[in-house]
Amino acid sequence: MFKQISMKKIYLIFITIAFFGCKNTSEDNGKLKVVTTTSMITDLVKNIGGDLVEIEGLMGAGVDPHLYKASEGDVSKFYNADVIFYNGLHLEGKLVEVLEKMEGQQKTTVALGEFLDKKELIGSTYFTSNYDPHVWFNIQFFKQFAEKVTAVLSEKAPKHKAAFEENNTVFQEQLSQLELEVRSIIATLPEEKRVLVTAHDAFNYFGKEYGFNVVGLQGISTATEAGVQDVQKLSDFIIENKVKAIFIESSVPRRTIEALQQAVLSKDHEVIIGGSLYSDALGDAGSVEGTYIGMFTYNVNTIVNALR
The missing domain is CATH 3.40.50.1980 (Nitrogenase molybdenum iron protein domain)
Structure with a gap:
């Protein structure tokens, strides 16, 4: 199991990585290196990016994002990433400080939930964001996530824009079919x-x-x-x-x-x-x-x- 680390330790890791010039592996295989937090977002990026991106998801099956803490390995993954996708809305509460430090390292970090219309979200005093972050249980919100991921990947790797957009079109159709199936089952x-x-x-x-x-x-x-x-x-x-x-x-x-x-x-x-x-x-x-x-x-x- 990865060792959990304090923010002070994280700063030391940043300094060490910067000093030794840790090489970004995306330069080796020509693929964008993407890090994701929750497994829902990992699956989403796989659907849009396909074989054109290299994805590392931090949280696997049964992992609670509310309680997840960064390990030394996670910080290295963040540092070497071209893009970091996460849910936001304070779902990954214990990762927020680490992700904010990544923004300071001029990394492309995308909190997908932050791009949703706040008027459509459910309020919650339990989270710093003041919103319930479990937005993936609205399929229409997840479709918006897919659109945002497509736009970001296309901007970072413009030569693959057509492929990303085609993958998104297919995934959007699958999500629309899911919506119809879900409503049909619930109607019973x-x-x-x-x-x-x-x-x-x-x-x-x-x-x-x-x-x-x-x-x-x-x-x-x-x-x-x-x-x-x-x-x-x-x-x-x-x-x-x-x-x-x-x-x-x-x-x-x-x-x-x-x-x-x-x-x-x-x-x-x-x-x-x-x-x-x-x-x-x-x-x-x-x-x-x-x-x-x-x-x-x-x-x-x-x-x-x-x-x-």
């Missing part, structure tokens, strides 16, 4: 059953777009832990609303939802764990759920099947 679930209880509030944009009442045990950020009162309050909500199923998340310890289930069962109400949803990270690389489209489809099917 009666509106009164659209109550989604999860480990933390990662699904508010999903709920807003598709008519779900979303309730998270830990709130929007996993940096805050649920207490006994939170569990009891939510268990009462589940009973009052006759919720059939609650859901764990792949990037959040399952014990929080298991404790909630036990609290509900102790009050003589039956509730099942309807499955594990992918919230802040995709599934394993190489799996269907390891792609944005596969993850979204899996989540919707899991939710609808359990609540139906």
Whole structure:
């Protein structure tokens, strides 16, 4: 496991890299070297860049971006990158200072969430940005992400602009098809059953777009832990609303939802764990759920099947 580092150590790494003139490997193979943070953004850049870019994603399956801290290896990757894409809106809270230092190193850093219309975002006092950062659960926002990635890659490697734009056209069509499929599946679930209880509030944009009442045990950020009162309050909500199923998340310890289930069962109400949803990270690389489209489809099917 990579060693986590302090900001003081990061400064020393910057100085060391600059002194020894660490060579950018994109000069060796002619490809843009791109570093991404979350697995959703990694998959997005792969769809647009294809074989024309060299991508290094920091966060794999099951990694919580709220709690992720930079390692020495991460800082080196940032320094050697031509472009850094990240979610922004303070999702990668513990990486913010490092990314800001990269801007000072004249690196192209792109916080994709910052380019969305703030009037369309959900407000949140839990984040410095004052917005809920889980914007990828609105497919239309993700389509805007793809447009921005295409523009940046085209600017950095203009000779491949036509290829990037063609890849974006294909991906936009796939996302439009995903939207149609998602709405078709959700239409089979009666509106009164659209109550989604999860480990933390990662699904508010999903709920807003598709008519779900979303309730998270830990709130929007996993940096805050649920207490006994939170569990009891939510268990009462589940009973009052006759919720059939609650859901764990792949990037959040399952014990929080298991404790909630036990609290509900102790009050003589039956509730099942309807499955594990992918919230802040995709599934394993190489799996269907390891792609944005596969993850979204899996989540919707899991939710609808359990609540139906």
